[in-house]
Amino acid sequence: MVTLKNQAELDRMRAAGRVVGITLRRVADAVEPGISLAELDAIGASCIKEHDALPSFLDYHPRSAPTPYPAVLCLSVNDAVVHGIPGERVLKDGDILSIDCGAIVDGYHGDAAVTVPVGRVDDAAERLMKITSEALTAGIAKAVPGGRLGDVSHAVETTARPYGLLDGCGGHGIGTAMHEDPHVANTGRAGRGMRIREGLVIAIEPMLIESGSDEGRTLADGWTIATADGSRAAHFEHTVAVTEDGPKILTEP
Structure with missing residues (x-):
């Protein structure tokens, strides 16, 4: 069931989104060769707590996962597409890191x-x-009253060519639950x-x-989705509200 948010709800979501944006910026600023994923997760946890918020990911347990998610951030390196679990791995010069918060x-x-x-x-x-960043921007631009959800998906897909888009993965509605209807392919x-x-509020x-x-594959930890052939992946996301004036990004810092 798709729920539409009123202004009071959007104000709360903007407050949550601002914490996400600030946390992403702080963690990204700390990224350098030699730092561990566990250290970056600790920075994220500290920032969320500092702003009197709660982490959405910690202990999240959908039916599809074997265990609750054990960290505050998803940190996915190189061929890990999404849901990478922070651990003692140390980043190296030349890596790329996806940070999801x-x-x-x-x-x-x-x-x-x-x-x-x-x-x-x-x-x-x-x-x-x-x-990948441009594909997100293109999708956001189509989140306007009167349009169709396929317009958002089509904008992402056409901008993303000739890269692959992980089959079955995409965005989602968001509100009092982290994942709500509709699925945003x-x-x-x-x-x-x-x-x-x-x-309407969606994460694109x-x-x-x-x-x-x-093609992707789920690693032994039950959470991390990696590319099937070891090629690298990138991930960008924003929470976006549809307003009479067009799309409003709620997760800018």
């Missing part, structure tokens, strides 16, 4: 992600991150799907794979 304020969630370079990366990695046909109405999140493959 969720926070709760007054019962409402914000959710966003960004992919950043570790030290100096090659041109192919820079282009992968750039196009990263591929689709313009003019199709649910009518977009004022008050393209995940691009360098090789052009759409």
Whole structure:
């Protein structure tokens, strides 16, 4: 069931989104060769607590997962597309890192992600991150009253070419639950799907794979989804509200 949010709810979601944006910026600023994923997760946890918010991801346990998620952030390196669990792995020069963060304020969630370079990366990695970010921007631009959800999906898909988009993965509605209806696919046909109405809030999140493959695999931890062929991936996301004036990004810092 899709729920439309009123202004009071949007204000709470903006407060949660702001915490997410600030946390992503603080964690991204700390990324450098030699730092561990556990250290970055601790920075994220401290920032969320500092702003009197709660982490959305910690202990989250959907039916599809074998165990509750054990960390505050999802930190996915290189061929890990999404849901990477922070641990003692140390980042190296040339890695790329996707940072995914969720926070709760007054019962409402914000959710966003960004992919950043570790030290100096090659041109192919820079282009992968750039196009993924552009695909997110294109999708956001189509989140307008009167449009169709397929317009958002189609904008992401066409901007993402010739990269692969992980099959079955995409964005989602968001509000008092981190994942609500509708599913926001990263591929689709313009003019199709649910009518977009004022008050709809969705997380749009393209995940691009360098090789052009759409195949992924779940690692032994039961959470991390990685590319099937070891190629690199990038992930960008914002929580976006549909307003009479067009899309409003709620997860800017």
